[in-house]
Amino acid sequence: MKTKKLKMMALALMLPALINAQSFKIKGSDTVLPLSQAESESYSKKSPGASISVTGGGSGVGLAAIISGTTDIAQSSRKMKMDEKLKMQEAGKAFKEVIIAYDALAVIVNPANPVSQLTREQLEGIFTGKITNWKEVGGADQKIVAYSRETSSGTYEFFKEHVLNKKNFGTNALLMPATGAIVQSVSQTKGAVGYVGLAYLEKNIKALKVSYDKGKTYVAPSVATAMDKSYPVTRPLYYYYLTSIEKTVSPFITYVLSPEGQKIVEQTGYVPLKK
């Protein structure tokens, strides 16, 4: 009698694992993390039995994990680099890349700062340490304090590549461990300038208008301007997965790309692919 009960219990415990073919891992970028969490949560509600585990660590960590085979989907806030592609090729793994949403990076300053717009060239000068005072870009006589993310962040790489024209950040740039820390520091430092994702904008900080055509047009960051591509500092967010497990992950990816999934994108503060 007792053994029968035990067997039943064991079966009941194993049952979900047997039915549940849809069990996979997502790993990588901390920027994409909240989005992946929201998507997987609502997806699991719709199709019970699916179990998705989402972890962060950084874009590079996720891509390294997909190469070594310890994750099924790599979430990334930057495109796969050449040497990562080569490593995939060496490992003999074919992969697919999907853009799931966009993220706009806003350049932020302290609300007390009179400057409200900057060109890309000025931003480059500020973050590489060539421009050190706000009066050089039309502001008050105040030292500029540039806040950046740590070198491990995909946001850091994107900003370096697109805004700094691949130049290195100046040594005097303060490197903060998290986006929240940048928001906090910029809100309490008068001469501060930093960059954060659109989702982090709040009333304690001021987002600047940015110009990529040497000052002809300045565009303020918002979901609308990011969607019609008029705001220049926009980047795609990616999912990478192996072609060999496409069957397992494709229902989830289809869901993310569906109107319902894209609505979640907007709710989490990112820019949907299209309305």
Add this chain to the structure above:
Amino acid sequence: MKKLKRIFDKITHGVLFTSSMVTSVTVLLVIVFLFKEGIGLFNQTAVENHVVVVVNSANSVHELTSKQVKDIFNQDITNWKEVGGQDLEITTRSIDDLAGQFTEEELGTDMVNLPTLIDQYISDNPGVIAYFPDTYLKKDFRSKKIPLAKISVKEFISGVEWYPTSQPAAVYGAWPLILGTLWVSLGAILLALPIGLITALYMAEVAGQRLRNMLKPVVELLSGIPSVVYGFFGLVVLVPLIQRLFKLDVGETALAGSIILAIMSLPTIITIAEDAIRTTPRALKEASLALGASHWQTMTRVTIPYAKSGIIAAVILGIGRAVGETMAVLMVTGNASVIPHTFLEPVRTIPATIAAELGEAPFGGTHFKALFALGIILFIITFIFNMLVETVKTKKV
């Protein structure tokens, strides 16, 4: 019965022996691992594995340092004559730039034509410097590979620039990080030692039983707070306070780190020092008082000298916590890798650097090894501290 007892004794002895051996061996293995990974940095160049830096074959430059390569790709050096070549403007090309110059058709499937195209492009442009994976290096390549100088220990320690992710050549100069670590720890010790010792002395010798019973749990509570909480407290409360108090442009400074570390090491110092002071035998103190010494004289001449080794142990543990602490420091010191001149400037410490960068450094690459080399430096710093304290301790009064 007697035999059984002997066997039991032997087993106990064996268990004790193995556990202590396992502990020592583990510690040794960790140190060996640290040194193995860290020292591996010094027979490598700062260029990522399997990446080559290439120039036109007519270029008269034969060797570049990684700092020169960084400055060239940073467009701080724009002419070849600045690095000993002919008067020719420099064009920089990354692998993505190179691949982006050609259409999908030209590249062919799986980019089979890329090596030939790259070779052609570099031969056509005399001023170009490019970097790409060595798999694209053709056998009969007409362009010239530029060898980079290997990273030397001297360069690593005395270099003043820390650009670990600069492409194609990283620059590893640990000097600002070493100074930053020492600076923050020094500040923390200067703040924590007097306060910690005075509190310990007060709690052990002066305060009444009731007050002591209240103070002790409060101090011990401090050590139970996670370091992230200290860091957040520092960022939100301490940093703006320092900024306003000293009228600074930036509040994230070495001083903020020192204060946070001092607060964090206080419980260790106070608890251990107080316990040490309280072990002074009552007879000794009473003898001193009986000889007519005042309470204060007894404290400084009898109690403190007797508890000296315990107080020093408190100091070692306090310093140990300060030098190695990561998270709280990472949040309040600003982490700019500049050489500090005062306590009111941002600094980047070694533990913060390791914590912030290890997650993204490609496993086994030069950046990874450079972080381990930083670990060795940190190890040596704490080792020197411990040695100093040991020598002081063995000098009996």
